[in-house]
Each structure stands twice: as structure tokens, then as C-alpha cells.
Amino acid sequence: METTEASNTFGGNLLVAQSGGPTAVINSSVAGVIQEAGRHEDIEEIYGGLNGIYGILNEELIDINEEKAKSIEALKHTPAAALGTCRYKINFKTDPDQAAKDMDRLFEVFEAHNIRFFFYAGGNDSQDTSHKIHEEAIKRGYALRVIGVPKTIDNDLPHTDHCPGYGSVVKYNAATVMEVGADVGSMATDDGSCCIVEVMGRAAGWIAAGTVAAKREEDDAPHIILLPEIRLNEETFLAKVKETVDRIGYCVVVAGEGVKNAAGEEIGADKTRLDAFGHPVLSGAADALKDLVQAKLNLKTRTVKLGYAQRAAAHYASAIDSAEAHACGVAAVKAAMEGKSGMMVKLVRLQNEPYQWGTALQPLEDIANVEHFIPRAWITPDGMMPNENFIKYVAPLIQGENPVPTEGGLPVFAKLEKVKVEKKLAERTL
């Protein structure tokens, strides 16, 4: 799948863009791409695509060389997607006509701006998009090097040991569970109480499982972790809540948002609730579990729903995660300069204690549309807690603090100037 040109005869402009839900460290990957690109003379201009493919189709490019070097450096601790992101896909399955039209337009944009290096940071869908662009370039005979940069808090990409973005969401969520556990535990007096913390993760439970890191001692929170991979056995779950409250006075439950009932349906997607306007509403996993605990155990239950806060929590990001995200960006550029294309950078665990890691490449075709789940052997028999195997896996990923400067007591994040590159094409027609 590699292009065949020798790297010394190849040059042009670089385009980097971001896709899908942001993470606390996806900007660190972009910084890696930009900082490494600056070291290579064969790369002429460095452009950023605004809002991923969606913006690129509209020829929305910015000139990264207009940005201050310190702004690029500050991307290492800046959450969200500094270049903007999108959920837009070039989807040959659901709408082949639109997809073909999009592909034509994309290569018009690439050609108009002499884009010869394309780096797309994202999850499953985005790696699929990169793969399609890579194949299309070969088909068209357009000289282009495409390297995917992994990103996802969900940690559900195959072949890579883990995904940049995952360590930071786990670090923040685990710290939050420690703090909430201390709070609920100190309130547990006469009536005992239960707190359910809902975290992201629709299909795979890596994020929920990661909060096990908060557990230094047997009785520490979380006391139960519910994963989307394991169907909820209500009886066993309620018995464990009750046993925990009877023993230590309280119970902290972490639930992945995609937790499923015995029938395999998401418990949070139950639509029997109607809102004030008569529309069915999703209760969400935590509220559904709260209803259950309150109804069956008559136990005061509170919920915490971290939502976007967890994936944007740069103020408590993992230093190792940010460093790995940056290294993925650097490795992507190096790979392209070596003539590679159609690859995704992956993280490789070289050694666990002390933790050593590196980057390598995996063909994009191996990545696209494959989801990676927690092995059953990493979960206790009752399905409600990750075991030692998982703990060994996750522990190194949350190490170290990634310092964020403050002003007036609050974080200071990078703000890009976003100087637009002059458009050369007519407006996109839909």
C-alpha cells in the first residue's frame, strides 16, 4: 500500500485536520505534525483544514505559518479541536453519488493547493476516510501521502495498544470518582447512599473500566463498574449495591453510557419517559440505574453525568497521553517523509514496568470500521469490575501531570489566529 516515489523527489504542501469528538490531547497530535513538518524542507506550506473534511470540501484552509510558535506549543495542553472538527463522512455505502462528488471536490481542493501530505487525526470513521482518500489518490494517479493519526477517548481502535486521548479521560474520571467517593462516603450516616457516575462509551467500556484506577484499597470507590460489553443482570447488580451499602454505608457505581439490559438494549435508551412536550426522551444510563436502585432498594441515589467535561478536561490531562499524542503526530510526518502512505500511526507498548512505549505503522485498511473491546479475561467473573490484567494495562497511561498555565486562576489555552488561505475554486455545490 505504500507509494513508490523516493522521498527525495517528492514535495509540496501539507494539510492537517481533525475529525470526530475532540479529546484533551488531539491538539497535541496536531502540534506534533506541525512541529515535525517545520523540520523538513520538502514540505512547503503547512495548512490546517478547518472542521475536518467538512471544511476542506468548502476549501476552508488556514495558513499555519501565520501562527505564533508559542501558540503551536500551547496546543500541547489545549483541549477540544483547535482546527475545528466534524462528524461528516464521505460515505460510499449510504450515499455513493454524494461520496463520489465529495471525492472529486476533495481532489480539486488538494490539487488547487498542491496538497501532497495529508494527516487526519480521528477515530474509526476518520481512519476509514483516510483509507479511502489514499486509495482514491492511487486510482487517480495523484501523488499524495496519507497518514492517519489515532485519536479517541473510547480507546476502540484495533492494532494500537491504546489511543491518544484515552489516558487523559481515564485520569480525570478516576480522580473524579476518588473525589466523589470521598464525598459520598463522608455523608453516609443513618441512611446510606448510592451515587452513579455516568461516563462515555457507547459500545466499548474502556472509559468506564479505567476508573478502577481510583481503587487503591478494596473498599475504595468505585464499588461497581458496569460495562457495555457485559449485559446487566439486575438482580446481581442490586445485590452488590445492597451488600456494599450494608458493609460500608455507601456505594459508588460507574456506568458506561452504553450499558445494556439482558435483552441487549441500552438501558439509557428506554423511551418510555415523555418530556413536558410529550416527546419520548432518553433517560440515560445513570438515571435508569437510579430509578432501579431507588425503586428496588429504596436507597437515596444521586447521579453525576460528566458528558463533554470528561473528554475536554485538559486541566487534569495525563502527561504521558499528551506526549504520546504528540509523538503520533511527529511519527506521521516522519512516515510520510519516508515515502509511506495509507498507514495509521499506532502506539506500541515495549515494556510495562517501567513503562516504555514507541510508535509504529499499521495499514489503514486494517483499522477502518473494526471496533476493539475489552477482553473478557480482563473482567471479574461477575462482570462488574475489571481485574488485575486490566489494571496493569491502564496504570501507565494516566501517569504524570500535563501542566496548564493559568491567568486569573483559570487555564490559558491556545487560540489560533486562523488566517485563511485564499480560495482558488468556485463554491462547493451540493
Add this chain to the structure above:
Amino acid sequence: METTEASNTFGGNLLVAQSGGPTAVINSSVAGVIQEAGRHEDIEEIYGGLNGIYGILNEELIDINEEKAKSIEALKHTPAAALGTCRYKINFKTDPDQAAKDMDRLFEVFEAHNIRFFFYAGGNDSQDTSHKIHEEAIKRGYALRVIGVPKTIDNDLPHTDHCPGYGSVVKYNAATVMEVGADVGSMATDDGSCCIVEVMGRAAGWIAAGTVAAKREEDDAPHIILLPEIRLNEETFLAKVKETVDRIGYCVVVAGEGVKNAAGEEIGADKTRLDAFGHPVLSGAADALKDLVQAKLNLKTRTVKLGYAQRAAAHYASAIDSAEAHACGVAAVKAAMEGKSGMMVKLVRLQNEPYQWGTALQPLEDIANVEHFIPRAWITPDGMMPNENFIKYVAPLIQGENPVPTEGGLPVFAKLEKVKVEKKLAERTL
């Protein structure tokens, strides 16, 4: 209201306890009490009451002198209530018989353990309890010095410039709103999106208002702040959401959990929703607003409900808040040693820029059961944003980071040994 004994003829044991919902810095106040008490020879034993009045009535006392000095020091960055807390009240209004019985029992416990100094850290209800205990001691001729230590994230105590615990919840919530704002903003492409962050504050909107600190530039999040003090005008609210999304592509709304509709009812307390068991459920403010925005503006809307996470977030507490909380504990002991009783320590703002503060005393009878709201003159005419007056007030309170040591990438908090003081009384009878 002061006792009349000269301090050099007065001595005995000290009891410190915590009450009500914890904060990120209530333990810092306890550290202040303990560390200052250690400097006074007239204070013999230092005891902690487990779970506030609730535990004290059960004679659940621990010997603080059995704790390591470094554990006491670590209380300065430890969230929740290290001594445990309770919501139990000695309530002469609702149950005078039980209250009279409780008071008898309390003084039995005090007498059995020669408690001569009592420090109770808490909010409104707890200051009321302290006041009643002070009056009762006088009535009984029992030599006791009672000083209240202020605590509440809600910032609703009168007479004090602000409450320990408030600065930290604002710092964490404002940082979260900055991060969520960056995230939502970077996702806003073709369809625009709205995110509603629900924060604590049932009656007073100090916590919600505090997130205005996240706003460095006009278009920064939060774009709308809804306070319990101002009844929601749905039309004006929806118009502002729409105008914001039309202008910048997204809108971040912060809502205090106690936001009220035009009829003065909490919008989150609407019980027309039924859970899967047919029980009415509270939607909560954020979900009620989400229903409204989605129904009326057809705008994709997400919610974040920080719940207990916000008041326990020691990992991003305010250094000034922790220092002030500690100083309140110190000042309480100093006041008692000077012969004072029936007082609450309050915080006084001496100067705004640079911020200078001190402590003073206020009679407990002035504090109990009075709630302190945001002045209308500190809110914009449309009622949806605090103005310059509020910003000047809140800015100093979130300054500085309160460092928390980590182990394995996660915070290390104090764990007390909690060596129990031998009981001297028969079990409490109810």
C-alpha cells in the same frame, strides 16, 4: 453573647466536627482548628466528632492526637468531610421533644469528655445548631465556648464576604465551562449545538453566576447563565440561545439547579415524567431546559450534570479558598482562647486589587436561618448574566492552585486513623 470567664482560668478538651454537604476545603478549616489548638496549653485533648452532631450524640469521638501531623497537614488538600458529616439537626421547631432529649444527651457527652471548646464547621443549619448549643450552655451554666466555622459551596451565609468552599467550586466549574465551551465550539459545524451545564445552587445562584469567570472575551462560554433568583422567561431565553447559535454556531448555558419558571416553580422539579416503574421523577434543570430547546428550536442539545463532582474537586481547588478556610479554623480557636463564644468566624474583604482579606467575628444569632442572595444590581438587565460588579467580587476568590500530591497519576488525600475515644456513657436511646 460572650462568655465572661477570663481565658487564663479556663481549660479542658476541644471538640471539632463537620456538618452538611462537604466542600473541597472544609477539611482545611478542620486542619486550622487542630493546628492552632496544638499551640494552646489550656486545650488538653483534641477530639473530632464523627459525622457531626449525629455521631456526637452517639458518643462517636476520635482522638486527634493519635493522627500523624502530616495527615493533618494533608487535610488542606483533601476533599469531602474527613471526620464525616451529617444532615441531622436538633430541631426545636419540628420536634421539640426530640430536640430537648438531644440537647440533654449532647451535654451529657460534653460533660463526660470535659468538652469546653466546640467548633462546628457548616452552613446555615449548622450555625443554627451552634447557636442553640451556645445558648443552652449558658442556660445550664455549663462552661463552654462555641465558635462556628463557615462552610458552604452555596455562598449563602450572611455577614461574611463569602464562604470557604465557594471559591473552589467556582474555580472548578469555570474551568469546566471553558473546556466544555472549547469542545462544543470546535464541534459546531453544519448543525450548531447547545450544551447545558447544570450546577448546584437550589435557592441562591452564586455557583452558577461564578462561571462568568470563564468568559475572557465577549463570545466565550458561558453565553447564558440562569440563576434561581431570576424567574425564567422562556421566550427571552430561547431568543438568546438562537441569536447566539446564529452568530457563533453554538451556545453554552449554565443553569443553577434551582432555576424557576414564571410561576416560581423549579423547572427541574416538574414531575410529569414517569420512570420505568411508573414513579414520577425529577427531570432536573438541565434536562428540562434541553427538552425546551430541542422542542422549540430543534437544536441538538447535550447536558453536563456535575453533581457531587463539583464540590469535591480538590484537584482543582482555589489556593486562596483553602488558605481562607484554614484561617477560619485558626481564628475560631483564637477567638475561643480570648474568651469568645456564640460567634461565627467571617471573612472580610479589606481590599480588592490586590486582594486582601482578614477574619472577624459575627454573633451566631445573626447568621442562623438567613439566606444571602445575589444583589439584583450585580446581574444584567435581561437577568441572564452577572455583570461587572459580580465579576469584581468573584475574581479574587479563585486565585491560585492548591497543589495535591499524586501517586500513580492520581491524587493522594489524607486518610485519618480515627482512633476512637473510649465511650463513657450508656448507648443513646431514641
